[in-house]
Amino acid sequence: xxxDVSCDAIRGSSLGRELTGEECEVLSGVMRARDLDDGDVxxxxxxxxxxxxxxxxxxxxxxxxxxxxxxxxxxxxPGEIAGTRAFVDRVPRKATLKSVGASRVYCMQxxxxxxxxxxxxxxxxxxxxxxxxxTHSNLMRMNVESHHLANYITRxxxx
Numbered sequence: 164x165x166x167d168v169s170c171d172a173i174r175g176s177s178l179g180r181e182l183t184g185e186e187c188e189v190l191s192g193v194m195r196a197r198d199l200d201d202g203d204v205x206x207x208x209x210x211x212x213x214x215x216x217x218x219x220x221x222x223x224x225x226x227x228x229x230x231x232x233x234x235x236x237x238x239x240x241p242g243e244i245a246g247t248r249a250f251v252d253r254v255p256r257k258a259t260l261k262s263v264g265a266s267r268v269y270c271m272q273x274x275x276x277x278x279x280x281x282x283x284x285x286x287x288x289x290x291x292x293x294x295x296x297x298t299h300s301n302l303m304r305m306n307v308e309s310h311h312l313a314n315y316i317t318r319x320x321x322x
Contacts, residue, residue: 167196168269172219176242178293186286193275199262206246207259214270215250218243221266226259238263247294 170187173179173194179187199205199221206212208228216223218239225237225245236258239245249256250273279287 168194169219173217173269176217176244177297178217178244178290181289181293182286186283186289189279189283189286190271190290193279194269194271197268197270199266199268201262201264203262205260205262205268206249206256208256210256212246212256213249213253213273214246215273215276216245216260217269217271218245219267219269222263223266223268224261224263226261228259233259244294244297247298251294 168191170179170184170191173187173191174182174184179190182190194217196219197205205216205223206214208226218241220241223239223245224235225239227234227236239260245260246256248254250271253273276287276290
């Protein structure tokens with residue numbers, strides 16, 4: 164989709180750590196690059212967009228819209244992935260993604276990725292394994308944060 168997609172960036176990410184150079188070339192063939200300026204919105208909460216995003220450089224704010232008030236709940240760093248739930252389950256977005264400064268993302272659509280199932284099943288397996296690991300890691304981090312918050316509350320603000 165784009166000659167601007169670098170295998171080095173993919174392999175240096177949480178998505179491509181297990182991919183060989185050849186497998187990375189295959190995956191880059193179904194991705195496209197998108198450059199963003201400060202404040203540009205990738206997707207909005209509730210949007211019917213199933214794109215998976217790999218942040219190559221810059222930062223992306225994950226913005227929650229609770230009660231009409233925007234609040235940044237996470238700031239993505241290069242190499243991180245956004246949109247796994249929408250990509251896998253094909254459901255609307257749960258958050259808005261907004262560029263903080265100049266940034267570049269690689270984008271991948273589920274239909275394009277699924278075309279690799281017959282021709283490159285090992286690539287599909289490794290990417291899906293990576294998505295599972297990313298999701299599991301996020302869940303574990305949230306559990307630890309929730310535990311720390313619960314301890315903070317029950318101890319009356321003492322650590």
